[in-house]
Amino acid sequence: MLKTSADKKGYVLIGKVVGVHGIKGTNKFKSYAESLSVFVPGRSILVRDNRSREKRVAIDWVKPHTRTPLIAFKGVTEHDEAEALVGADMFIPETELPALDEDTYYWFELIGLEVYTTEEDYLGRITSIFETGSNDVYVVKDKKREVLIPALESVVIDIDLELKRMQVDLPEGLL
DSSP states (O other), rough: OOSSSOOBEEEEEEEEEEEETTTTTTEEEEEEEEGGGGTTTOOOOEEEEETTTEEEEEEEEEOOOEEEEEETTOOOOOOHHTTTTTTOOEEEEGGOOOOOOOTTHHHHHHHTTTEETTTTOOOEEEEEEEEEESSSSEEEEEEOOEEEEEEOOTTTTEEEETTTTTEEEOOTTOO
């Protein structure tokens, strides 16, 4: 499940280049995906640097490494070339995302939804989502308050992506 929003129309932000590893053009990156499976060798991704310049690069290989996974791009073989990519965001087209099970959503699809109670009281919009040990939590904000809503089947009654709306049945005492 991707944990961030779509930053570019039709594309999904999947990671950020955060550093250089070694002298052979390898980068460290922060993944915004639940697993490294979206970083497929040979896949062409869109890279946008700090100056909003964009280019397509192909992934050569990816591997886990201590706290930060490593990525090598085809054609990037020198330390200076890798250094130039630090800070760049990495995108793939939404159409290349793996299909999800029914009633399962990517986080970027949920962020921005308007949230209402079963009594049609407006709670705000989902501004972010975070993981806990047992379930995700939706951060819902309006002008006056912030509500943390557990992403549980018993709480989330309906999600309508077309209407950009979620309906919830809040446990007693949550507000």
